[in-house]
Structures are given as structure tokens and as C-alpha cells.
Amino acid sequence: MNIRQREHGDVKILDLQGKITIGVGDVAVRDAVQTALAAGSKKILLNMEGVTTIDSAGVGELVSAYTTVTNRDGVLKLVNLPSKVTDILQITQLITVFEIYDDEDEAVESFS
Amino acid sequence: MNIRQREHGDVKILDLQGKITIGVGDVAVRDAVQTALAAGSKKILLNMEGVTTIDSAGVGELVSAYTTVTNRDGVLKLVNLPSKVTDILQITQLITVFEIYDDEDEAVESFS
Amino acid sequence: MEKVAPHAHLTVVSRFESIELVLAVVDDLLKQAELNGETRHWVGLAVREAIANAVKHGSREEEERIRVEATVEDGEVIVRVRDKGPGFDPDELSDPLAPENLLRPSGRGIFYMRKLMDDVEFRFDDDRGTEVVLRKQISSEEDFARTEEDTG
Amino acid sequence: MEKVAPHAHLTVVSRFESIELVLAVVDDLLKQAELNGETRHWVGLAVREAIANAVKHGSREEEERIRVEATVEDGEVIVRVRDKGPGFDPDELSDPLAPENLLRPSGRGIFYMRKLMDDVEFRFDDDRGTEVVLRKQISSEEDFARTEEDTG
Numbered sequence: 001m002n003i004r005q006r007e008h009g010d011v012k013i014l015d016l017q018g019k020i021t022i023g024v025g026d027v028a029v030r031d032a033v034q035t036a037l038a039a040g041s042k043k044i045l046l047n048m049e050g051v052t053t054i055d056s057a058g059v060g061e062l063v064s065a066y067t068t069v070t071n072r073d074g075v076l077k078l079v080n081l082p083s084k085v086t087d088i089l090q091i092t093q094l095i096t097v098f099e100i101y102d103d104e105d106e107a108v109e110s111f112s
Numbered sequence: 113m114n115i116r117q118r119e120h121g122d123v124k125i126l127d128l129q130g131k132i133t134i135g136v137g138d139v140a141v142r143d144a145v146q147t148a149l150a151a152g153s154k155k156i157l158l159n160m161e162g163v164t165t166i167d168s169a170g171v172g173e174l175v176s177a178y179t180t181v182t183n184r185d186g187v188l189k190l191v192n193l194p195s196k197v198t199d200i201l202q203i204t205q206l207i208t209v210f211e212i213y214d215d216e217d218e219a220v221e222s223f224s
Numbered sequence: 225m226e227k228v229a230p231h232a233h234l235t236v237v238s239r240f241e242s243i244e245l246v247l248a249v250v251d252d253l254l255k256q257a258e259l260n261g262e263t264r265h266w267v268g269l270a271v272r273e274a275i276a277n278a279v280k281h282g283s284r285e286e287e288e289r290i291r292v293e294a295t296v297e298d299g300e301v302i303v304r305v306r307d308k309g310p311g312f313d314p315d316e317l318s319d320p321l322a323p324e325n326l327l328r329p330s331g332r333g334i335f336y337m338r339k340l341m342d343d344v345e346f347r348f349d350d351d352r353g354t355e356v357v358l359r360k361q362i363s364s365e366e367d368f369a370r371t372e373e374d375t376g
Numbered sequence: 377m378e379k380v381a382p383h384a385h386l387t388v389v390s391r392f393e394s395i396e397l398v399l400a401v402v403d404d405l406l407k408q409a410e411l412n413g414e415t416r417h418w419v420g421l422a423v424r425e426a427i428a429n430a431v432k433h434g435s436r437e438e439e440e441r442i443r444v445e446a447t448v449e450d451g452e453v454i455v456r457v458r459d460k461g462p463g464f465d466p467d468e469l470s471d472p473l474a475p476e477n478l479l480r481p482s483g484r485g486i487f488y489m490r491k492l493m494d495d496v497e498f499r500f501d502d503d504r505g506t507e508v509v510l511r512k513q514i515s516s517e518e519d520f521a522r523t524e525e526d527t528g
């Protein structure tokens with residue numbers, strides 16, 4: 001798991017690359033979201049384009065990120081889901097919990 | 113196997129990195145030596161510092177490189193052998209066949 | 225001459241770092257059986273969940289070992305993951321789709337295994353420990369690789 | 377509770393690319409047995425040679441399978457590599473140290489195996505194929521890892 005941070009206006013974009021799986025990727029996602037929150041970001045967009053595998057621990061981490069950000073009056077959204085990630089979120093009916101976009105510009109605009 | 117080429121005067125130095133093992137590294141070494149010969153190099157120094165593993169196919173490739181270069185009136189020498197490479201050449205009594213140096217400058221000078 | 229079915233059986237240390245090694249072995253096996261990348265991905269994910277559970281819930285001591293056995297035979301992938309833990313009651317599992325569980329950070333592993341495989345069975349034995357057996361029929365056309373590239 | 381010795385048994389496709397997977401599995405096993413990096417390197421090299429031979433000399437058809445079995449038990453590493461080839465006569469091997477062979481590009485694999493391991497045995501069977509059994513005692517202090525780092 002490799003995470004790059006970018007900013008687009010007041011939206012913090014985290015580009016997730018690789019596996020969000022137990023013991024490695026899951027912790028990396030948590031840390032990146034915590035760091036963004038600590039730095040004052042309230043609008044966080046996870047760009048999932050580079051995610052190759054996500055397991056139940058990774059899904060749990062996405063859910064935790066979502067609830068943590070929401071509890072702090074922030075907004076967390078997802079963009080560019082590979083089909084393998086969509087399928088996995090679908091199976092546990094989380095696809096309707098997250099706000100998901102196909103296009104980054106559209107996602108960024110939706111925050112304002 | 114990763115091979116970088118350098119020149120020091122008329123000595124062609126090949127920095128070998130990684131595994132010289134069957135099916136991958138062995139072919140890479142052969143190609144690099146052939147390319148150096150084709151480009152007119154007669155003095156070839158194999159820098160073994162980055163070699164992590166060598167198997168019998170790799171040893172065979174070193175021997176072939178040695179005989180090919182020698183047959184074309186060239187000179188092939190080795191420098192910076194990790195102990196695992198030295199041990200392997202020792203076992204098959206090849207340590208005395210090759211001209212081996214501990215120091216690159218010394219090795220380069222020895223060609224002139 | 226005796227036929228060799230794709231088969232792997234190995235012990236690994238009970239820690240998350242072992243997952244990638246097991247996955248590499250299982251993936252190679254599924255390639256031997258000429259399964260396509262899609263099917264290999266989903267079977268691999270079920271195996272990840274099974275090993276993660278063995279590591280998380282299946283140790284009585286530090287750094288115990290987990291046994292993994294995988295075969296592809298008679299049109300079926302079978303993967304067994306065995307740990308030394310005390311086991312659990314599969315009837316007591318909570319439903320991850322229940323509204324009160326939907327936003328919980330855990331509790332989805334076995335649910336995924338069941339969705340991704342045809343059959344998931346748990347066996348408990350005081351001496352042998354806990355075993356999960358994952359099965360998937362691969363007789364259907366859609367699981368097989370169509371091209372060389374697809375198996376790569 | 378039943379004791380689990382470090383153990384791995386797997387089939388791989390007979391091609392050089394399979395070597396790294398087998399080596400990863402064997403190395404993990406030797407780490408489980410707490411052998412140090414040096415010992416793991418040399419055992420690994422002997423295993424490389426055995427698999428390379430099975431791939432090079434041990435196939436009757438394209439892409440046959442090779443079986444590998446590795447254990448560490450009672451202070452001994454045992455690795456078996458079995459291929460489907462016709463075998464050979466170990467008494468007919470040429471000596472790589474003979475002056476006329478010293479500069480030959482091949483013929484050193486078995487010699488290395490014998491130097492790196494305590495015992496190398498070949499078994500031939502029309503039905504089971506060719507098997508090489510590599511053994512190394514690890515009772516001596518020098519094979520064990522002294523620190524955590526050494527096993528890493």
C-alpha cells in the first residue's frame with residue numbers, strides 16, 4: 001500500500017495504491033485519514049483507482065474512516081473504484097453507504 | 113538481475129546486481145558481455161558487488177564469458193566478490209581460473 | 225505413469241506476513257489448473273480471509289503455526305486452513321448486513337468467504353484444532369483462462 | 377495437542393520461473409526452524425540446483441509438474457524434489473574438477489548440492505519418476521539464528 005496526498009482547493013485527495021489488506025494496507029489507510037483530519041481537512045476524497053485487492057479488514061478500515069470523518073463533521077467520499085472493489089462493497093451492502101463517484105472532477109465539485 | 117555499464121578509460125565495467133541464476137540472470141550476463149565485445153571492448157571488468165545469489169548456471173555463464181572474451185584476445189576480470197560468490201567459485205576450484213580483485217581502481221589499473 | 229494433481233500443503237508461522245506467501249502458492253496452483261485471473265482473485269480473497277482469521281483468532285500461544293492445504297482435483301478447488309485455536313460457534317455469527325452491524329469495522333470475513341466460494345465448512349477438534357474448508361466448483365466455462373495472458 | 381513440524385509439500389509447473397516460488401516456501405520453512413541467513417542461503421542454493429535439474433532434465437512432455445516436499449524435523453532439513461523424467465546414472469557423472477572439465481559451462485549442479493548438503497540421494501522409479509533427496513543436519517550451533525534480525 002502506497003498513499004500519495006494531493007489537494008484540490010479544500011479537498012484532500014488520497015491516492016491509494018496497492019493492497020488494502022490486513023496487517024499492512026489497512027493501517028496505512030487509517031494513518032493517512034487520521035493525518036488528514038489532524039491537519040484540519042474536513043473534505044476527504046479517497047481515490048481507489050490503484051487498489052488491486054481489498055479484504056474484509058480493508059473494508060472495515062474504509063467504514064471506520066467514514067464514521068470517524070463523519071463524527072468530526074467532515075465528509076468522506078470515494079472515487080474511481082475498480083470493479084473488484086465495487087463487487088466487494090456490494091456484497092456487504094456498503095455500496096449505498098459510501099458516496100461514490102466515477103470521475104474525480106465531479107467528486108471534487110460535489111463537496112462544495 | 114540488473115546490469116549497468118560504465119567505462120573507465122578503455123576498460124568496460126559491468127556492475128552486476130541481483131541473482132545470476134538459471135533462466136534469468138545467466139542470460140543477462142551473457143548478453144551484456146556479448147554486447148561489450150560487439151562494441152569493441154577488449155578489457156572487461158565484472159563488478160560483482162551487488163550479486164546476491166549465484167547458482168551453477170551463473171557460474172557456467174561466468175566461465176563462458178571468460179573463455180569467450182579470452183578467445184577473442186580480450187581480458188575478463190572480476191572485482192568485489194561477496195563472500196557467497198567467492199565460496200561458490202572456491203568449491204569448484206574456479207577461484208584460481210579468474211583474475212580477481214578486491215578494489216576497483218586496482219583492477220582497472222591491472223589491465224594497462 | 226502416476227498422475228500429479230496440482231497440490232500444495234504447507235505450514236506457515238501464524239502472522240499476517242505469512243498471507244502473501246500462502247497466496248503466492250495458492251495462486252500458482254490455480255494457474256496450474258488454468259483458472260483465469262478473475263476466479264483466482266476471488267478464491268485468493270477467500271483464502272486471505274481464512275488465514276487472517278486463523279492468525280487473529282486461532283492462536284493459543286505466540287507465533288504458532290497454521291497449516292494450509294490446497295488442491296484442484298475433479299473440477300473442484302479445495303483449500304483447508306487449520307489453526308490451533310479454540311474454535312467458535314458458527315451459529316452465533318452476527319449478520320454483517322443487519323442495520324446495527326452495517327457500519328461495524330469487523331465481522332465480514334466469513335460472510336465474504338461464503339459469498340466467494342461454493343461451500344465453507346468449519347470443523348473443530350480438541351486435538352487438531354480449528355479447520356475451515358473452502359470449496360469451489362470450477363467445472364463451469366467461466367472460470368478457465370481463455371488465453372495464455374490470462375494465466376500470467 | 378498434536379505437534380506441527382515445519383512442513384511444505386507442493387507441485388509446481390516444470391519451468392525455471394517456479395524456482396523463486398519454491399525458494400520462498402523453503403526459506404519460510406527454514407525461518408520457522410530458526411535457521412540463520414547463512415544456512416538458509418546454502419540450503420536454498422542446493423534446492424535451486426535440484427529444481428533446475430528437474431526442469432532441465434526431468435520432463436518428458438512440455439510443462440509437466442514437479443513435486444517438492446520439505447521438512448525440518450528431528451534436527452534435520454530434508455528436501456525432496458521429484459520429476460517425471462527418465463532419470464540418469466549417478467555413477468556416470470563427470471568430475472567438474474577434472475582439468476578437462478574445469479572450463480565447461482555446465483556439469484556443476486550435483487557437485488554443489490553434495491558440497492552444500494550432508495547427503496544427496498537419487499531414487500529412480502518407472503512409475504514415480506526421478507527423486508532427489510537433500511539432507512542436512514542442523515543440530516550444530518552454527519546453523520541457528522542468534523538474533524531476530526538474523527531470521528528476517
Ligand SMILES: Nc1ncnc2c1ncn2[C@@H]1O[C@H](COP(=O)(O)OP(=O)(O)O)[C@@H](O)[C@H]1O
Nearest residue numbers: 277278281282309311312330331332333334335
Ligand atoms: N479460525 C478461527 N478461530 C476462532 N474463531 C474464529 C475463527 N474464524 C472466525 N472466528 C470467529 O468468528 C468471528 C467472525 O469472523 P469474521 O466473519 O471473519 O469477522 P472478524 O474476523 O472480522 O471478526 C470472529 O470474530 C471470531 O470470533
Ligand SMILES: Nc1ncnc2c1ncn2[C@@H]1O[C@H](COP(=O)(O)OP(=O)(O)O)[C@@H](O)[C@H]1O
Nearest residue numbers: 429430433434461463464482483484485486487
Ligand atoms: N533430475 C534429473 N533427471 C535426469 N537427469 C538428470 C537430473 N539431474 C541431473 N541429471 C543428469 O546429471 C547431469 C549432471 O547434472 P548437474 O551436475 O546438475 O549439471 P548440469 O545440469 O549443469 O549438466 C546432467 O547433465 C543430467 O544428465
